Amino acid sequence: MSTGRGVTIRAAVSRGVGLPPSIETLTLDAPGPDEVRIRVEACAVCHSDLSYLDGTWATEFPLVLGHEAAGYVVELGNPVADSEGASEPGLAVGDPVVVTLVRTCGECRACQRGHDVACTGDFPIASKSPLVAADGDRIPQGLNVGAFAEQVVVHRSQVVRLPDDIEPLAACLLGCGVLTGAGAVTNTARVTAGDSVVVVGCGGVGIGAVQAARIAGANPIVAVDPTPDKRESARGFGATHVVDPVHDDLSATITAATGGPLADHLLITTGSPAALDGAIELLAPMGQLIIVGMAADDVTIEVAPSWLAAANKSILGSKMGTIRVAQDVPALIEHHRAGRLDLEGMVSSTHALEDIAEAFEEVWRGDVLRTVVLPNVTATQEQEAPVPC
Numbered sequence: 001m002s003t004g005r006g007v008t009i010r011a012a013v014s015r016g017v018g019l020p021p022s023i024e025t026l027t028l029d030a031p032g033p034d035e036v037r038i039r040v041e042a043c044a045v046c047h048s049d050l051s052y053l054d055g056t057w058a059t060e061f062p063l064v065l066g067h068e069a070a071g072y073v074v075e076l077g078n079p080v081a082d083s084e085g086a087s088e089p090g091l092a093v094g095d096p097v098v099v100t101l102v103r104t105c106g107e108c109r110a111c112q113r114g115h116d117v118a119c120t121g122d123f124p125i126a127s128k129s130p131l132v133a134a135d136g137d138r139i140p141q142g143l144n145v146g147a148f149a150e151q152v153v154v155h156r157s158q159v160v161r162l163p164d165d166i167e168p169l170a171a172c173l174l175g176c177g178v179l180t181g182a183g184a185v186t187n188t189a190r191v192t193a194g195d196s197v198v199v200v201g202c203g204g205v206g207i208g209a210v211q212a213a214r215i216a217g218a219n220p221i222v223a224v225d226p227t228p229d230k231r232e233s234a235r236g237f238g239a240t241h242v243v244d245p246v247h248d249d250l251s252a253t254i255t256a257a258t259g260g261p262l263a264d265h266l267l268i269t270t271g272s273p274a275a276l277d278g279a280i281e282l283l284a285p286m287g288q289l290i291i292v293g294m295a296a297d298d299v300t301i302e303v304a305p306s307w308l309a310a311a312n313k314s315i316l317g318s319k320m321g322t323i324r325v326a327q328d329v330p331a332l333i334e335h336h337r338a339g340r341l342d343l344e345g346m347v348s349s350t351h352a353l354e355d356i357a358e359a360f361e362e363v364w365r366g367d368v369l370r371t372v373v374l375p376n377v378t379a380t381q382e383q384e385a386p387v388p389c
């Protein structure tokens with residue numbers, strides 16, 4: 001139950017485009033009704049965080065970023081535990097949980113139709129951030145979470161109970177990257193056994209897509225990335241073919257891999273405009289282009305409608321993999337427990353909160369699958385025990 005009192009936390013506050021975040025002491029309000037306070041054990045850096053920091057997407061500063069998190073419930077706002085009609089199971093203090101950016105009211109038209117990512121509900125936490133700076137100003141939670149911080153308060157619909165046998169360091173990837181990639185394959189594309197799948201971009205979202213395609217029985221699975229290490233990683237996670245988009249002939253590779261018909265599903269998991277060039281021509285008849293990665297606000301593509309109509313091709317947007325949090329996160333946990341979904345192998349490095357700028361640099365360089373910030377671990381502790389899983 002809520003104590004009604006806020007707590008003092010350290011958080012990484014981003015105060016402008018191109019500026020490294022500053023570690024500041026903030027007050028975190030107590031959780032209100034239907035809200036949960038969580039001690040953040042791990043929060044992965046997602047490209048969406050950096051898209052705000054480098055100005056690709058417009059936003060107002062300051063804000064606390066970080067939206068791919070796992071940790072433990074510290075406090076429940078009344079009446080979370082006893083809510084009737086909730087689709088989420090009840091939560092208790094001490095429960096391990098994963099946190100996502102997707103909030104659902106359960107009542108709007110989108111929620112009633114199972115379209116969690118299109119929820120139009122109103123949430124008190126959306127208009128009044130629980131984060132308060134030393135000067136009294138409220139600091140928004142970046143992408144509904146703000147988990148580059150020792151603790152967060154979020155709406156309960158953003159929280160899924162974890163089993164006790166999964167480490168937060170691995171589980172946090174289910175908060176955005178893997179959830180999005182896997183959701184794009186299973187929910188948006190509805191990949192089935194024997195389908196040919198091409199995944200462009202082999203970061204956390206792309207590898208999540210490759211793994212989900214393998215679990216679905218897709219074949220071939222062609223992974224495309226300009227970075228050699230990422231191509232090799234993709235092969236390890238289930239890609240049957242890998243392609244360097246700069247030096248290899250992607251069309252020829254897909255043609256050879258599929259025996260000619262090209263891609264049933266081509267998923268663009270990067271925001272790079274170059275990834276969209278010629279993508280439509282790589283689709284088989286009945287094929288789908290699925291746009292998962294968020295390009296900059298001013299990027300557009302040209303499409304000849306006859307290309308789509310004549311061969312029954314389609315273009316689908318996939319926000320957060322069209323996921324339904326309460327169903328899809330538990331399903332992925334079951335895949336992980338059964339050994340089908342490797343999360344631990346996707347964690348490239350870990351960093352203490354005070355070293356968050358270093359974590360951002362790694363992601364900007366593009367040479368990691370997933371970099372994870374450990375907000376409650378000091379830099380000294382982190383150096384002594386890197387990557388505990």
Ligand SMILES: [Zn+2]
Pocket residue numbers: 046047048049067068176177
């Ligand atoms: Zn994300």
Ligand SMILES: [Zn+2]
Pocket residue numbers: 104105106107108109110111112118119120121
């Ligand atoms: Zn809703």
